Amino acid sequence: MVYGARNRTSAGETGRDAIVFAAADCFMQAGYDATSIDDVAARLNATKGRVYHYYRSKADLFFDVQRRGMEINLATLEPIALGPGDPLARLTAMCRSHLSVMMEYLNFQRVVMQGVEMHLAGATTPAQRRELARLMAERERYEGLFRKVLVEGRQAGLFAFANPSFASKAVLAVLNNPVLWFRRRDGDDAASRQAIIDEFTAFALNCVRAA
């Protein structure tokens, strides 16, 4: 390999960004454990050196992918959840937005879901534990946005459920489901994507809608 191949990937993808995107793809395809740092580097036509220049460990990289995913989610959903409109209208908009983001940033979202189930047994360093706590807090905050709107809607007589926490979990379960099976290029006309958004939004709303 010629040392001088210093091609800053023309587009704005600065060092860290390119690595996070590559890592998101790898983690999505193979999962955390099955993805090696060499895999991530290979996807960049680079070597471990490049990755470890920006990240101190594999776990740190994994955390950063999740952080980016949650940043996107919160940035798009918070304005809607805290914005104007009656609870039903807001929840509808939240569902549509959530589904749209999920399918757009599929790789990041799948990594986020992996992180939820994993707890990453043994986050050794204190820094890692702190980062993990932050991620959990952001997830909790995201779910809290749904809970808030749901409770408001229940007081308005629009929704019906006993336990707000259960309700938010059920709604998110429905909304996250397409992440498990949706694939780009799978008849990816905007039409089919729109059909998924429409139908799963309806499912999610029906879950909690009052009779």
Added chain:
Amino acid sequence: MVYGARNRTSAGETGRDAIVFAAADCFMQAGYDATSIDDVAARLNATKGRVYHYYRSKADLFFDVQRRGMEINLATLEPIALGPGDPLARLTAMCRSHLSVMMEYLNFQRVVMQGVEMHLAGATTPAQRRELARLMAERERYEGLFRKVLVEGRQAGLFAFANPSFASKAVLAVLNNPVLWFRRRDGDDAASRQAIIDEFTAFALNCVRAA
């Protein structure tokens, strides 16, 4: 270790069974990759020798855990799905039964869910590929039970949805959700468990119920 410690765990847990149960626990706690064969053996107060005496590879063991889980699921749900009663009554019973089984056999169910997301990239041997195909077929069959009842209910005007496949996925997404956060000993009075069954059954039914 004294060689003579041949204590056949009094109860009927024959060789294979004890291993599958231990493996289910380990895989549930730590996931597939993070679980070593030594971990499984340690949980049995035994060594790798015992595991490899019954299973030819780690993947085979993982498959067997999934197989047992799916066996339980199909055995309990098929009679209900194909039994008598109108579609709404049957779907209700299916939801309650599914939730009940999930919480009862939590460890197996979490392993099954892992298997769904994993595809176990690179099932090397043909035998493993065949076993994997069988598992996928059983999962498909299980989901098919829901689809069947859903379509029947739609024809009867009880349910409303566009795509039967989407509908079954949404229902199962709701029903499987408790597996992600439910823990034994977490205020495990039959009462709280019953509350979960009641509420998530309602969520699942509402998803697809006609207005």
Added chain:
DNA sequence: TCATGGACATACTACCGCGTATGTTGGCAG
């Protein structure tokens, strides 16, 4: 009572993948 095989334990190998220590280069600042 002796041989045989099932049910494990022990000891070992081979490999992979993380992290690190050390090069190598180009692009700045002065």
Added chain:
DNA sequence: CTGCCAACATACGCGGTAGTATGTCCATGA
């Protein structure tokens, strides 16, 4: 022109783990 540093590449060391080869014990039947 020179020194310095960021941005990588290269080359290991080292631990952990899957799988194997072999040893040991017990039960059973002939």
